Amino acid sequence: MCALHTLKAKTIAREQTGRRLPPGDKCRQQRCPTAAASSRRSGPSSPRLAALHPSLLLDAACTACCVVLLASSATSQRQSVYSAVQHSTTRIRKSIGAQQAEGRESAAAEDTGCTSTSRTDASAPVTMQIRPTEAVAASAPAAAVTVCAPPTPLPLPAGGTPGLAAEAVACCTLLVAASNAWFKLSGSSWTAASRQSASTEAAARLARLEAVTDKQLAEFSTAVRQIDKLQVRTRLTSGDIRRPIAQLQSASADQSAVLVRLASEQEALRGQLRDTQALLAALQGLTAKQFQVTVEAIKQLRSAQAAGSDH
Incomplete structure:
Protein backbone atom coordinates (compact mmCIF):
# COMPACT_ATOMS: atom_id res chain seq x y z
CA MET A 1 0.00 0.00 0.00
CA CYS A 2 2.89 2.38 0.73
CA ALA A 3 4.32 1.63 -2.71
CA LEU A 4 0.94 2.44 -4.29
CA HIS A 5 0.77 5.75 -2.42
CA THR A 6 4.30 6.70 -3.46
CA LEU A 7 3.58 5.77 -7.10
CA LYS A 8 0.40 7.84 -7.03
CA ALA A 9 2.26 10.81 -5.52
CA LYS A 10 4.98 10.57 -8.20
CA THR A 11 2.38 10.44 -10.97
CA ILE A 12 0.56 13.50 -9.60
CA ALA A 13 3.88 15.36 -9.22
CA ARG A 14 4.78 14.59 -12.84
CA GLU A 15 1.39 15.85 -14.06
CA GLN A 16 1.70 19.04 -12.01
CA THR A 17 5.25 19.74 -13.22
CA GLY A 18 4.14 19.12 -16.81
CA ARG A 19 1.23 21.54 -16.40
CA ARG A 20 3.20 24.23 -14.51
CA LEU A 21 6.04 24.32 -17.03
CA PRO A 22 6.57 28.00 -18.05
CA PRO A 23 6.81 29.02 -21.71
CA GLY A 24 10.54 29.86 -21.33
CA ASP A 25 11.38 26.30 -20.35
CA LYS A 26 9.34 25.01 -23.28
CA CYS A 27 11.31 27.25 -25.63
CA ARG A 28 14.55 26.01 -24.10
CA GLN A 29 13.46 22.43 -24.60
CA GLN A 30 12.62 23.19 -28.20
CA ARG A 31 16.01 24.90 -28.70
CA CYS A 32 18.05 22.08 -27.17
CA PRO A 33 18.04 19.06 -29.50
CA THR A 34 19.53 16.72 -26.88
CA ALA A 35 16.83 17.56 -24.36
CA ALA A 36 14.18 17.14 -27.04
CA ALA A 37 15.64 13.78 -28.04
CA SER A 38 15.76 12.60 -24.41
CA SER A 39 12.21 13.78 -23.82
CA ARG A 40 11.12 11.98 -26.99
CA ARG A 41 12.83 8.82 -25.80
CA SER A 42 11.37 9.06 -22.32
CA GLY A 43 7.94 10.36 -23.40
CA PRO A 44 5.23 8.55 -25.37
CA SER A 45 6.31 7.54 -28.85
CA SER A 46 2.88 7.46 -30.44
CA PRO A 47 -0.21 9.69 -30.32
CA ARG A 48 -2.26 6.72 -29.20
CA LEU A 49 -0.23 6.45 -25.97
CA ALA A 50 -0.37 10.21 -25.55
CA ALA A 51 -4.16 10.11 -25.85
CA LEU A 52 -4.45 7.70 -22.91
CA HIS A 53 -5.54 8.88 -19.48
CA PRO A 54 -2.65 9.99 -17.19
CA SER A 55 -3.79 7.81 -14.26
CA LEU A 56 -4.08 4.66 -16.40
CA LEU A 57 -0.52 3.67 -15.38
CA LEU A 58 -1.54 3.98 -11.74
CA ASP A 59 -4.54 1.69 -12.32
CA ALA A 60 -2.30 -0.83 -14.07
CA ALA A 61 0.17 -0.74 -11.15
CA CYS A 62 -2.67 -1.23 -8.66
CA THR A 63 -3.94 -4.19 -10.69
CA ALA A 64 -0.48 -5.78 -10.83
CA CYS A 65 0.09 -5.28 -7.09
CA CYS A 66 -3.30 -6.81 -6.27
CA VAL A 67 -2.60 -9.79 -8.54
CA VAL A 68 0.82 -10.33 -6.92
CA LEU A 69 -0.71 -10.02 -3.45
CA LEU A 70 -3.43 -12.57 -4.23
CA ALA A 71 -0.91 -14.96 -5.85
CA SER A 72 1.44 -14.73 -2.87
CA SER A 73 -1.51 -15.26 -0.53
CA ALA A 74 -2.62 -18.37 -2.45
CA THR A 75 0.96 -19.71 -2.55
CA SER A 76 1.48 -19.16 1.18
CA GLN A 77 -1.86 -20.82 1.92
CA ARG A 78 -0.87 -23.83 -0.19
CA GLN A 79 2.47 -24.03 1.57
CA SER A 80 0.81 -23.80 4.99
CA VAL A 81 -1.72 -26.49 4.05
CA TYR A 82 1.06 -28.71 2.66
CA SER A 83 3.15 -28.26 5.82
CA ALA A 84 0.09 -28.99 7.98
CA ALA A 101 6.35 -51.23 18.64
CA GLU A 102 4.02 -51.62 21.60
CA GLY A 103 2.22 -54.48 19.78
CA ARG A 104 5.52 -56.14 19.02
CA GLU A 105 6.68 -55.80 22.60
CA SER A 106 3.38 -57.18 23.90
CA ALA A 107 3.51 -59.98 21.33
CA ALA A 108 7.09 -60.79 22.34
CA ALA A 109 6.10 -60.76 26.00
CA GLU A 110 3.16 -63.02 25.30
CA ASP A 111 5.37 -65.31 23.21
CA PRO A 132 -0.80 -63.45 20.54
CA THR A 133 -3.02 -63.33 17.44
CA GLU A 134 -5.84 -62.01 19.59
CA ALA A 135 -3.54 -59.29 20.97
CA VAL A 136 -2.42 -58.32 17.48
CA ALA A 137 -6.07 -58.27 16.32
CA ALA A 138 -6.97 -56.11 19.30
CA SER A 139 -4.14 -53.67 18.56
CA ALA A 140 -4.86 -53.55 14.79
CA PRO A 141 -8.27 -51.77 15.05
CA ALA A 142 -6.73 -49.08 17.24
CA ALA A 143 -4.00 -48.50 14.64
CA ALA A 144 -6.58 -48.46 11.86
CA VAL A 145 -8.68 -45.99 13.79
CA THR A 146 -5.60 -43.83 14.32
CA VAL A 147 -4.74 -43.98 10.61
CA CYS A 148 -8.31 -43.22 9.50
CA ALA A 149 -8.68 -40.30 11.92
CA PRO A 150 -8.85 -36.92 10.13
CA PRO A 151 -5.75 -34.74 10.38
CA THR A 152 -6.01 -31.89 12.82
CA PRO A 153 -5.48 -28.55 11.00
CA LEU A 154 -2.59 -26.53 12.28
CA PRO A 155 -2.99 -22.81 12.96
CA LEU A 156 -1.43 -20.47 10.44
CA PRO A 157 1.69 -18.58 11.46
CA ALA A 158 1.23 -15.14 12.95
CA GLY A 159 3.05 -13.06 10.32
CA GLY A 160 2.50 -15.36 7.31
CA THR A 161 -0.50 -15.00 5.03
CA PRO A 162 -3.04 -12.16 5.20
CA GLY A 163 -6.52 -12.78 6.49
CA LEU A 164 -9.82 -13.04 4.67
CA ALA A 165 -10.47 -9.29 5.07
CA ALA A 166 -7.15 -8.41 3.42
CA GLU A 167 -7.91 -10.77 0.53
CA ALA A 168 -11.38 -9.25 0.13
CA VAL A 169 -9.87 -5.74 0.10
CA ALA A 170 -7.30 -6.86 -2.48
CA CYS A 171 -10.03 -8.38 -4.66
CA SER A 179 -12.84 -1.46 -14.19
CA ASN A 180 -11.17 1.98 -14.14
CA ALA A 181 -8.57 0.86 -16.68
CA TRP A 182 -11.22 -0.67 -18.93
CA PHE A 183 -13.38 2.44 -18.66
CA LYS A 184 -10.47 4.72 -19.50
CA LEU A 185 -9.32 2.53 -22.40
CA SER A 186 -12.83 2.27 -23.82
CA GLY A 187 -13.60 5.88 -22.91
CA SER A 188 -10.91 7.24 -25.24
CA SER A 189 -12.77 6.04 -28.33
CA TRP A 190 -16.08 7.06 -26.76
CA THR A 191 -14.78 10.54 -25.98
CA ALA A 192 -13.40 10.82 -29.52
CA ALA A 193 -16.76 9.77 -30.96
CA SER A 194 -18.61 12.11 -28.59
CA ARG A 195 -16.28 14.97 -29.50
CA GLN A 196 -16.75 14.23 -33.19
CA SER A 197 -20.52 14.11 -32.76
CA ALA A 198 -20.41 17.32 -30.72
CA SER A 199 -18.28 18.99 -33.40
CA THR A 200 -20.66 17.85 -36.15
CA GLU A 201 -23.64 19.06 -34.14
CA ALA A 202 -21.91 22.40 -33.51
CA ALA A 203 -21.12 22.67 -37.23
CA ALA A 204 -24.76 21.93 -38.08
CA ARG A 205 -25.93 24.55 -35.58
CA LEU A 206 -23.44 27.04 -37.01
CA ALA A 207 -24.69 26.30 -40.54
CA ARG A 208 -28.29 26.81 -39.40
CA LEU A 209 -27.36 30.06 -37.68
CA GLU A 210 -25.54 31.23 -40.80
CA ALA A 211 -28.60 30.39 -42.92
CA VAL A 212 -30.88 32.28 -40.54
CA THR A 213 -28.44 35.21 -40.48
CA ASP A 214 -28.28 35.30 -44.27
CA LYS A 215 -32.06 35.24 -44.44
CA GLN A 216 -32.35 38.07 -41.94
CA LEU A 217 -29.70 40.06 -43.80
CA ALA A 218 -31.62 39.60 -47.07
CA GLU A 219 -34.83 40.76 -45.38
CA PHE A 220 -33.01 43.72 -43.83
CA SER A 221 -31.51 44.74 -47.19
CA THR A 222 -34.97 44.49 -48.79
CA ALA A 223 -36.43 46.70 -46.05
CA VAL A 224 -33.58 49.21 -46.49
CA ARG A 225 -34.24 49.38 -50.24
CA GLN A 226 -37.94 49.95 -49.61
CA ILE A 227 -37.13 52.71 -47.11
CA ASP A 228 -34.87 54.39 -49.69
CA LYS A 229 -37.66 54.24 -52.28
CA LEU A 230 -40.09 55.75 -49.79
CA GLN A 231 -37.64 58.56 -49.01
CA VAL A 232 -37.27 59.35 -52.73
CA ARG A 233 -41.02 59.34 -53.20
CA THR A 234 -41.43 61.57 -50.15
CA ARG A 235 -38.93 64.07 -51.55
CA LEU A 236 -40.67 64.12 -54.93
CA THR A 237 -44.13 64.50 -53.46
CA SER A 238 -42.92 67.14 -51.01
CA GLY A 239 -41.53 69.18 -53.96
CA ASP A 240 -44.81 68.78 -55.85
CA ILE A 241 -47.00 69.57 -52.87
CA ARG A 242 -45.00 72.53 -51.62
CA ARG A 243 -46.74 75.14 -53.96
CA PRO A 244 -50.28 73.98 -53.25
CA ILE A 245 -49.49 73.98 -49.58
CA ALA A 246 -48.20 77.57 -49.82
CA GLN A 247 -51.31 78.58 -51.76
CA LEU A 248 -53.52 76.91 -49.21
CA GLN A 249 -51.65 78.64 -46.42
CA SER A 250 -52.08 82.07 -48.11
CA ALA A 251 -55.75 81.34 -48.80
CA SER A 252 -56.27 80.30 -45.23
CA ALA A 253 -54.58 83.53 -44.10
CA ASP A 254 -56.90 85.55 -46.36
CA GLN A 255 -59.88 83.62 -45.11
CA SER A 256 -58.82 84.24 -41.54
CA ALA A 257 -58.61 87.98 -42.29
CA VAL A 258 -62.04 87.88 -43.92
CA LEU A 259 -63.38 86.00 -40.93
CA VAL A 260 -61.96 88.63 -38.59
CA ARG A 261 -63.55 91.38 -40.68
CA LEU A 262 -66.86 89.54 -40.79
CA GLN A 277 -84.72 97.45 -30.96
CA ALA A 278 -84.46 100.31 -28.45
CA LEU A 279 -85.86 102.77 -31.02
CA LEU A 280 -88.73 100.42 -31.79
CA ALA A 281 -89.50 100.13 -28.09
CA ALA A 282 -89.58 103.93 -27.78
CA LEU A 283 -91.81 104.25 -30.86
CA GLN A 284 -94.17 101.63 -29.44
CA GLY A 285 -94.38 103.61 -26.17
CA LEU A 286 -95.05 106.83 -28.08
CA THR A 287 -97.67 105.13 -30.23
CA ALA A 288 -99.43 103.83 -27.14
CA LYS A 289 -99.51 107.31 -25.62
CA GLN A 290 -100.82 108.82 -28.89
CA PHE A 291 -103.53 106.16 -29.00
CA GLN A 292 -104.63 107.00 -25.47
CA VAL A 293 -104.71 110.75 -26.27
CA THR A 294 -106.75 110.01 -29.40
CA VAL A 295 -109.19 107.90 -27.43
CA GLU A 296 -109.65 110.63 -24.83
CA ALA A 297 -110.14 113.26 -27.56
CA ILE A 298 -112.80 111.09 -29.22
CA LYS A 299 -114.55 110.67 -25.90
CA GLN A 300 -114.50 114.41 -25.25
CA LEU A 301 -115.77 115.10 -28.77
CA ARG A 302 -118.67 112.69 -28.36
CA SER A 303 -119.55 114.12 -24.98
CA ALA A 304 -119.48 117.63 -26.47
CA GLN A 305 -121.68 116.50 -29.38
CA ALA A 306 -124.13 114.89 -26.98
CA ALA A 307 -124.32 118.06 -24.89
CA GLY A 308 -124.94 120.27 -28.02
CA SER A 309 -127.78 118.01 -29.22
CA ASP A 310 -129.46 118.36 -25.87
CA HIS A 311 -129.52 122.15 -26.16
Whole structure:
Protein backbone atom coordinates (compact mmCIF):
# COMPACT_ATOMS: atom_id res chain seq x y z
CA MET A 1 0.00 0.00 0.00
CA CYS A 2 2.89 2.38 0.73
CA ALA A 3 4.32 1.63 -2.71
CA LEU A 4 0.94 2.44 -4.29
CA HIS A 5 0.77 5.75 -2.42
CA THR A 6 4.30 6.70 -3.46
CA LEU A 7 3.58 5.77 -7.10
CA LYS A 8 0.40 7.84 -7.03
CA ALA A 9 2.26 10.81 -5.52
CA LYS A 10 4.98 10.57 -8.20
CA THR A 11 2.38 10.44 -10.97
CA ILE A 12 0.56 13.50 -9.60
CA ALA A 13 3.88 15.36 -9.22
CA ARG A 14 4.78 14.59 -12.84
CA GLU A 15 1.39 15.85 -14.06
CA GLN A 16 1.70 19.04 -12.01
CA THR A 17 5.25 19.74 -13.22
CA GLY A 18 4.14 19.12 -16.81
CA ARG A 19 1.23 21.54 -16.40
CA ARG A 20 3.20 24.23 -14.51
CA LEU A 21 6.04 24.32 -17.03
CA PRO A 22 6.57 28.00 -18.05
CA PRO A 23 6.81 29.02 -21.71
CA GLY A 24 10.54 29.86 -21.33
CA ASP A 25 11.38 26.30 -20.35
CA LYS A 26 9.34 25.01 -23.28
CA CYS A 27 11.31 27.25 -25.63
CA ARG A 28 14.55 26.01 -24.10
CA GLN A 29 13.46 22.43 -24.60
CA GLN A 30 12.62 23.19 -28.20
CA ARG A 31 16.01 24.90 -28.70
CA CYS A 32 18.05 22.08 -27.17
CA PRO A 33 18.04 19.06 -29.50
CA THR A 34 19.53 16.72 -26.88
CA ALA A 35 16.83 17.56 -24.36
CA ALA A 36 14.18 17.14 -27.04
CA ALA A 37 15.64 13.78 -28.04
CA SER A 38 15.76 12.60 -24.41
CA SER A 39 12.21 13.78 -23.82
CA ARG A 40 11.12 11.98 -26.99
CA ARG A 41 12.83 8.82 -25.80
CA SER A 42 11.37 9.06 -22.32
CA GLY A 43 7.94 10.36 -23.40
CA PRO A 44 5.23 8.55 -25.37
CA SER A 45 6.31 7.54 -28.85
CA SER A 46 2.88 7.46 -30.44
CA PRO A 47 -0.21 9.69 -30.32
CA ARG A 48 -2.26 6.72 -29.20
CA LEU A 49 -0.23 6.45 -25.97
CA ALA A 50 -0.37 10.21 -25.55
CA ALA A 51 -4.16 10.11 -25.85
CA LEU A 52 -4.45 7.70 -22.91
CA HIS A 53 -5.54 8.88 -19.48
CA PRO A 54 -2.65 9.99 -17.19
CA SER A 55 -3.79 7.81 -14.26
CA LEU A 56 -4.08 4.66 -16.40
CA LEU A 57 -0.52 3.67 -15.38
CA LEU A 58 -1.54 3.98 -11.74
CA ASP A 59 -4.54 1.69 -12.32
CA ALA A 60 -2.30 -0.83 -14.07
CA ALA A 61 0.17 -0.74 -11.15
CA CYS A 62 -2.67 -1.23 -8.66
CA THR A 63 -3.94 -4.19 -10.69
CA ALA A 64 -0.48 -5.78 -10.83
CA CYS A 65 0.09 -5.28 -7.09
CA CYS A 66 -3.30 -6.81 -6.27
CA VAL A 67 -2.60 -9.79 -8.54
CA VAL A 68 0.82 -10.33 -6.92
CA LEU A 69 -0.71 -10.02 -3.45
CA LEU A 70 -3.43 -12.57 -4.23
CA ALA A 71 -0.91 -14.96 -5.85
CA SER A 72 1.44 -14.73 -2.87
CA SER A 73 -1.51 -15.26 -0.53
CA ALA A 74 -2.62 -18.37 -2.45
CA THR A 75 0.96 -19.71 -2.55
CA SER A 76 1.48 -19.16 1.18
CA GLN A 77 -1.86 -20.82 1.92
CA ARG A 78 -0.87 -23.83 -0.19
CA GLN A 79 2.47 -24.03 1.57
CA SER A 80 0.81 -23.80 4.99
CA VAL A 81 -1.72 -26.49 4.05
CA TYR A 82 1.06 -28.71 2.66
CA SER A 83 3.15 -28.26 5.82
CA ALA A 84 0.09 -28.99 7.98
CA VAL A 85 -0.61 -32.16 5.99
CA GLN A 86 3.03 -33.24 6.26
CA HIS A 87 3.03 -32.53 9.99
CA SER A 88 -0.17 -34.51 10.52
CA THR A 89 1.19 -37.37 8.36
CA THR A 90 4.39 -37.43 10.41
CA ARG A 91 2.39 -37.52 13.63
CA ILE A 92 0.23 -40.35 12.28
CA ARG A 93 3.29 -42.30 11.19
CA LYS A 94 4.94 -41.78 14.57
CA SER A 95 1.77 -42.91 16.39
CA ILE A 96 1.47 -45.95 14.11
CA GLY A 97 5.15 -46.82 14.69
CA ALA A 98 4.73 -46.46 18.45
CA GLN A 99 1.62 -48.63 18.41
CA GLN A 100 3.37 -51.22 16.25
CA ALA A 101 6.35 -51.23 18.64
CA GLU A 102 4.02 -51.62 21.60
CA GLY A 103 2.22 -54.48 19.78
CA ARG A 104 5.52 -56.14 19.02
CA GLU A 105 6.68 -55.80 22.60
CA SER A 106 3.38 -57.18 23.90
CA ALA A 107 3.51 -59.98 21.33
CA ALA A 108 7.09 -60.79 22.34
CA ALA A 109 6.10 -60.76 26.00
CA GLU A 110 3.16 -63.02 25.30
CA ASP A 111 5.37 -65.31 23.21
CA THR A 112 7.78 -65.67 26.10
CA GLY A 113 4.82 -66.34 28.41
CA CYS A 114 3.47 -68.93 26.01
CA THR A 115 6.80 -70.77 25.80
CA SER A 116 7.02 -70.86 29.58
CA THR A 117 3.52 -72.20 29.94
CA SER A 118 4.10 -74.70 27.14
CA ARG A 119 7.04 -76.06 29.07
CA THR A 120 4.99 -76.44 32.24
CA ASP A 121 1.83 -77.59 30.63
CA ALA A 122 2.14 -79.30 27.26
CA SER A 123 -1.52 -80.14 27.09
CA ALA A 124 -2.69 -76.64 25.98
CA PRO A 125 -0.43 -75.46 23.14
CA VAL A 126 -3.25 -74.35 20.84
CA THR A 127 -4.75 -72.00 23.39
CA MET A 128 -1.44 -70.29 24.10
CA GLN A 129 -0.70 -69.83 20.41
CA ILE A 130 -4.03 -68.16 19.82
CA ARG A 131 -3.45 -65.42 22.44
CA PRO A 132 -0.80 -63.45 20.54
CA THR A 133 -3.02 -63.33 17.44
CA GLU A 134 -5.84 -62.01 19.59
CA ALA A 135 -3.54 -59.29 20.97
CA VAL A 136 -2.42 -58.32 17.48
CA ALA A 137 -6.07 -58.27 16.32
CA ALA A 138 -6.97 -56.11 19.30
CA SER A 139 -4.14 -53.67 18.56
CA ALA A 140 -4.86 -53.55 14.79
CA PRO A 141 -8.27 -51.77 15.05
CA ALA A 142 -6.73 -49.08 17.24
CA ALA A 143 -4.00 -48.50 14.64
CA ALA A 144 -6.58 -48.46 11.86
CA VAL A 145 -8.68 -45.99 13.79
CA THR A 146 -5.60 -43.83 14.32
CA VAL A 147 -4.74 -43.98 10.61
CA CYS A 148 -8.31 -43.22 9.50
CA ALA A 149 -8.68 -40.30 11.92
CA PRO A 150 -8.85 -36.92 10.13
CA PRO A 151 -5.75 -34.74 10.38
CA THR A 152 -6.01 -31.89 12.82
CA PRO A 153 -5.48 -28.55 11.00
CA LEU A 154 -2.59 -26.53 12.28
CA PRO A 155 -2.99 -22.81 12.96
CA LEU A 156 -1.43 -20.47 10.44
CA PRO A 157 1.69 -18.58 11.46
CA ALA A 158 1.23 -15.14 12.95
CA GLY A 159 3.05 -13.06 10.32
CA GLY A 160 2.50 -15.36 7.31
CA THR A 161 -0.50 -15.00 5.03
CA PRO A 162 -3.04 -12.16 5.20
CA GLY A 163 -6.52 -12.78 6.49
CA LEU A 164 -9.82 -13.04 4.67
CA ALA A 165 -10.47 -9.29 5.07
CA ALA A 166 -7.15 -8.41 3.42
CA GLU A 167 -7.91 -10.77 0.53
CA ALA A 168 -11.38 -9.25 0.13
CA VAL A 169 -9.87 -5.74 0.10
CA ALA A 170 -7.30 -6.86 -2.48
CA CYS A 171 -10.03 -8.38 -4.66
CA CYS A 172 -12.13 -5.20 -4.44
CA THR A 173 -9.09 -3.06 -5.28
CA LEU A 174 -8.31 -5.34 -8.22
CA LEU A 175 -11.87 -5.09 -9.54
CA VAL A 176 -11.90 -1.30 -9.13
CA ALA A 177 -8.53 -0.85 -10.84
CA ALA A 178 -9.48 -3.19 -13.70
CA SER A 179 -12.84 -1.46 -14.19
CA ASN A 180 -11.17 1.98 -14.14
CA ALA A 181 -8.57 0.86 -16.68
CA TRP A 182 -11.22 -0.67 -18.93
CA PHE A 183 -13.38 2.44 -18.66
CA LYS A 184 -10.47 4.72 -19.50
CA LEU A 185 -9.32 2.53 -22.40
CA SER A 186 -12.83 2.27 -23.82
CA GLY A 187 -13.60 5.88 -22.91
CA SER A 188 -10.91 7.24 -25.24
CA SER A 189 -12.77 6.04 -28.33
CA TRP A 190 -16.08 7.06 -26.76
CA THR A 191 -14.78 10.54 -25.98
CA ALA A 192 -13.40 10.82 -29.52
CA ALA A 193 -16.76 9.77 -30.96
CA SER A 194 -18.61 12.11 -28.59
CA ARG A 195 -16.28 14.97 -29.50
CA GLN A 196 -16.75 14.23 -33.19
CA SER A 197 -20.52 14.11 -32.76
CA ALA A 198 -20.41 17.32 -30.72
CA SER A 199 -18.28 18.99 -33.40
CA THR A 200 -20.66 17.85 -36.15
CA GLU A 201 -23.64 19.06 -34.14
CA ALA A 202 -21.91 22.40 -33.51
CA ALA A 203 -21.12 22.67 -37.23
CA ALA A 204 -24.76 21.93 -38.08
CA ARG A 205 -25.93 24.55 -35.58
CA LEU A 206 -23.44 27.04 -37.01
CA ALA A 207 -24.69 26.30 -40.54
CA ARG A 208 -28.29 26.81 -39.40
CA LEU A 209 -27.36 30.06 -37.68
CA GLU A 210 -25.54 31.23 -40.80
CA ALA A 211 -28.60 30.39 -42.92
CA VAL A 212 -30.88 32.28 -40.54
CA THR A 213 -28.44 35.21 -40.48
CA ASP A 214 -28.28 35.30 -44.27
CA LYS A 215 -32.06 35.24 -44.44
CA GLN A 216 -32.35 38.07 -41.94
CA LEU A 217 -29.70 40.06 -43.80
CA ALA A 218 -31.62 39.60 -47.07
CA GLU A 219 -34.83 40.76 -45.38
CA PHE A 220 -33.01 43.72 -43.83
CA SER A 221 -31.51 44.74 -47.19
CA THR A 222 -34.97 44.49 -48.79
CA ALA A 223 -36.43 46.70 -46.05
CA VAL A 224 -33.58 49.21 -46.49
CA ARG A 225 -34.24 49.38 -50.24
CA GLN A 226 -37.94 49.95 -49.61
CA ILE A 227 -37.13 52.71 -47.11
CA ASP A 228 -34.87 54.39 -49.69
CA LYS A 229 -37.66 54.24 -52.28
CA LEU A 230 -40.09 55.75 -49.79
CA GLN A 231 -37.64 58.56 -49.01
CA VAL A 232 -37.27 59.35 -52.73
CA ARG A 233 -41.02 59.34 -53.20
CA THR A 234 -41.43 61.57 -50.15
CA ARG A 235 -38.93 64.07 -51.55
CA LEU A 236 -40.67 64.12 -54.93
CA THR A 237 -44.13 64.50 -53.46
CA SER A 238 -42.92 67.14 -51.01
CA GLY A 239 -41.53 69.18 -53.96
CA ASP A 240 -44.81 68.78 -55.85
CA ILE A 241 -47.00 69.57 -52.87
CA ARG A 242 -45.00 72.53 -51.62
CA ARG A 243 -46.74 75.14 -53.96
CA PRO A 244 -50.28 73.98 -53.25
CA ILE A 245 -49.49 73.98 -49.58
CA ALA A 246 -48.20 77.57 -49.82
CA GLN A 247 -51.31 78.58 -51.76
CA LEU A 248 -53.52 76.91 -49.21
CA GLN A 249 -51.65 78.64 -46.42
CA SER A 250 -52.08 82.07 -48.11
CA ALA A 251 -55.75 81.34 -48.80
CA SER A 252 -56.27 80.30 -45.23
CA ALA A 253 -54.58 83.53 -44.10
CA ASP A 254 -56.90 85.55 -46.36
CA GLN A 255 -59.88 83.62 -45.11
CA SER A 256 -58.82 84.24 -41.54
CA ALA A 257 -58.61 87.98 -42.29
CA VAL A 258 -62.04 87.88 -43.92
CA LEU A 259 -63.38 86.00 -40.93
CA VAL A 260 -61.96 88.63 -38.59
CA ARG A 261 -63.55 91.38 -40.68
CA LEU A 262 -66.86 89.54 -40.79
CA ALA A 263 -66.70 89.09 -37.05
CA SER A 264 -66.18 92.84 -36.55
CA GLU A 265 -69.00 93.63 -38.97
CA GLN A 266 -71.20 91.16 -37.16
CA GLU A 267 -70.48 92.92 -33.88
CA ALA A 268 -71.35 96.27 -35.49
CA LEU A 269 -74.57 94.86 -36.87
CA ARG A 270 -75.41 93.48 -33.47
CA GLY A 271 -74.93 97.00 -32.01
CA GLN A 272 -77.15 98.50 -34.69
CA LEU A 273 -79.75 95.83 -34.04
CA ARG A 274 -79.76 96.66 -30.36
CA ASP A 275 -80.18 100.38 -31.17
CA THR A 276 -83.01 99.59 -33.58
CA GLN A 277 -84.72 97.45 -30.96
CA ALA A 278 -84.46 100.31 -28.45
CA LEU A 279 -85.86 102.77 -31.02
CA LEU A 280 -88.73 100.42 -31.79
CA ALA A 281 -89.50 100.13 -28.09
CA ALA A 282 -89.58 103.93 -27.78
CA LEU A 283 -91.81 104.25 -30.86
CA GLN A 284 -94.17 101.63 -29.44
CA GLY A 285 -94.38 103.61 -26.17
CA LEU A 286 -95.05 106.83 -28.08
CA THR A 287 -97.67 105.13 -30.23
CA ALA A 288 -99.43 103.83 -27.14
CA LYS A 289 -99.51 107.31 -25.62
CA GLN A 290 -100.82 108.82 -28.89
CA PHE A 291 -103.53 106.16 -29.00
CA GLN A 292 -104.63 107.00 -25.47
CA VAL A 293 -104.71 110.75 -26.27
CA THR A 294 -106.75 110.01 -29.40
CA VAL A 295 -109.19 107.90 -27.43
CA GLU A 296 -109.65 110.63 -24.83
CA ALA A 297 -110.14 113.26 -27.56
CA ILE A 298 -112.80 111.09 -29.22
CA LYS A 299 -114.55 110.67 -25.90
CA GLN A 300 -114.50 114.41 -25.25
CA LEU A 301 -115.77 115.10 -28.77
CA ARG A 302 -118.67 112.69 -28.36
CA SER A 303 -119.55 114.12 -24.98
CA ALA A 304 -119.48 117.63 -26.47
CA GLN A 305 -121.68 116.50 -29.38
CA ALA A 306 -124.13 114.89 -26.98
CA ALA A 307 -124.32 118.06 -24.89
CA GLY A 308 -124.94 120.27 -28.02
CA SER A 309 -127.78 118.01 -29.22
CA ASP A 310 -129.46 118.36 -25.87
CA HIS A 311 -129.52 122.15 -26.16
